[in-house]
Amino acid sequence: MIKEIQIGNVVIKNNLALAPMAGITDMPLRLLAKEGGAGLVYSEMVSAKALFYTDEKSKRLLRISDKERPVAAQIFGADAKDMEIAAKIVEDLGADIVDINLGCPVRKIIKSGAGAKLLTNEKLIAEILERVVKSVKIPVTIKTRIGLIQGQDAAGEIIQIAQKCGIAMAAVHARYACFGHLGEPDIEAFRRACENAKIPVFANGGIVDEINAKKFLEIPNCAGLMIGRGAIANYNIFNNLAAYFNENKKPKKENLKTRMLWLKTHAESSMKYYPNQKGLTVMRKIFPYYVKGLPNASSIKDRFNKISTIKEFNEILKDIESA
Numbered sequence: 608m609i610k611e612i613q614i615g616n617v618v619i620k621n622n623l624a625l626a627p628m629a630g631i632t633d634m635p636l637r638l639l640a641k642e643g644g645a646g647l648v649y650s651e652m653v654s655a656k657a658l659f660y661t662d663e664k665s666k667r668l669l670r671i672s673d674k675e676r677p678v679a680a681q682i683f684g685a686d687a688k689d690m691e692i693a694a695k696i697v698e699d700l701g702a703d704i705v706d707i708n709l710g711c712p713v714r715k716i717i718k719s720g721a722g723a724k725l726l727t728n729e730k731l732i733a734e735i736l737e738r739v740v741k742s743v744k745i746p747v748t749i750k751t752r753i754g755l756i757q758g759q760d761a762a763g764e765i766i767q768i769a770q771k772c773g774i775a776m777a778a779v780h781a782r783y784a785c786f787g788h789l790g791e792p793d794i795e796a797f798r799r800a801c802e803n804a805k806i807p808v809f810a811n812g813g814i815v816d817e818i819n820a821k822k823f824l825e826i827p828n829c830a831g832l833m834i835g836r837g838a839i840a841n842y843n844i845f846n847n848l849a850a851y852f853n854e855n856k857k858p859k860k861e862n863l864k865t866r867m868l869w870l871k872t873h874a875e876s877s878m879k880y881y882p883n884q885k886g887l888t889v890m891r892k893i894f895p896y897y898v899k900g901l902p903n904a905s906s907i908k909d910r911f912n913k914i915s916t917i918k919e920f921n922e923i924l925k926d927i928e929s930a
Contacts, residue, residue, distance in 0.1 A: 608824070609849040612646070612807060612831060615746025615775035617677050617703050621646035622831030623845045624778070625838055626811055627681040627706065627750065629713075630892050633668070635876040636839075637675045639869060643842030644849055645834075648678050652708050655684030655693035669700045679704035679748065683711060685720035687731070691738040698743045704775075705743055707735065709765065710752035712784035723752050723784035726761040729768060736772035746775035750811070750833075752784045753796045759783070762800035770805050778809040778833045781823075788812075788836065794822050801828040809833045815844075817851045817858055824852070840866055840896040863901075867928060870897045874920050884915050901927070 612622040625632060625640040627649035632640075637648040650669055657665040669680050680702035682693045690707065697705045709732065711722030718724075725732050740747045749769050754761040762779045769777050779800050781792035792812035801808050807830035810823035815837035823829050838844050843865070847858035873893075878886035894911050898904040910923055 609852045614647075614704060614748065614807065617746055619646040619677060621845075621849060622807075622809070623647075623848060624679075624809060624831065624833040625649060625845075626778070626833045626835035627652050627679075627708070628835050629711075630889075631839065633877075633880070633889070634670055634672055634675065635873055635880050635886075636893070637678065638672065638876065639842045639873060640838055640845065641675050643838070644845030644847075645838070645842075646845075647704075648675055649706060650678065650680045650702070652681040652683050652711065653693075653697075655682045655689040656686070658682065658693040658696045659689045666696075666700065669697060669702065671701050677703040679706045681706040681708050681750065683708035683716065683721045684735075685725065685731070687734045687738045690735045691742045694739045694743050694747070698745050702745065704746045704748055705739065706748045706750055706778075707739060709749050710780050710784060712752070712787050717784075723755050726752065726755045726759070726765065726784070729764065732765065733768050733772060736769060736774055740773040747773070748776040748778065749774055750778040750780070752780045752782065753793055753800065754783050756785045757783045760796055760799060762796070763802065766800060766804050766806070766808065774806060776807045776809065776830075777804070778811050781810060781812040792819075794826070797823065797829075798826045801826055804828045807831065811835065813837075817848060820848055820852075836896075839893060840869055840899075842869060864928075866897055867924060870894075871924060873897075875917065878917055887911070887915055887917075887920060898927070 609621050612619050624647040625645045629651050632651050653665045653668050680697045684690045694705045709725050716722035751765050766777050781797040809831040811833040814834045841861050850856040851858050898907050
């Protein structure tokens with residue numbers, strides 16, 4: 608069932624969330640997810656140490672529009688003091704929720720002792736969570752992985768620690784960090800993680816349609832869904848899932864015309880948001896999702912990577928639609 612849910616003192620219109628994705632979930636994309644029906648959206652993950660040193664670039668990642676509320680800001684780090692200070696900064700910048708990353712599988716993040724590497728140090732996790740929760744008035748959530756390596760089912764214990772520390776919600780990516788975003792999510796491992804949960808647990812990982820979503824929602828104590836890559840260029844996935852589970856309506860498949868409308872809106876919004884005509888440049892990481900499956904996708908991507916103006920973008924869009 609897709610329904611209203613409360614996380615701490617924040618009421619979310621539905622239990623469908625856009626996952627935090629580095630270099631992807633900036634404000635223009637978060638607003639698209641909101642338009643597509645997401646109840647909660649997350650910022651890109653931001654370094655606690657960078658915020659501690661008042662890095663302006665990191666603060667810009669946390670700019671928030673009232674149109675996207677409620678919005679959660681995710682921070683990462685391996686120093687409890689840095690995380691405490693970063694959480695306060697996040698609160699002061701206007702976030703509704705502060706989220707702690709315990710699952711990033713990127714090598715340089717793990718090497719620094721943060722992200723999924725924290726799953727090997729429960730004592731440090733508890734210290735970070737306790738200090739962050741005590742330092743802010745807004746709800747604190749976590750996003751974690753099943754475990755760092757296959758066979759290490761850490762998520763269940765992490766949820767228990769989180770509950771004791773006052774964490775309001777946990778999102779669990781149902782893949783081991785060593786697999787990154789490859790392979791099918793481990794539904795049974797997620798089930799085990801949820802067994803003794805007393806806080807809401809959101810499922811994450813490989814949710815691209817109602818089939819994947821249903822597998823998770825059938826698990827006792829699964830309180831909602833967090834969708835990442837399955838939502839890029841397919842923002843109606845949130846509305847479609849709500850209609851499917853609440854009204855038994857078969858989800859509509861995104862056609863090329865709809866995808867191009869999303870792309871056009873995204874490009875225009877990004878150009879307005881970023882200064883010095885950088886809006887299209889920052890979309891280079893996301894653009895492949897919009898043209899995936901097109902027979903000439905590779906050449907279109909190469910062409911997009913060389914443009915910087917809306918006029919040039921509109922010419923590409925026109926050629927796609929007339930092909």
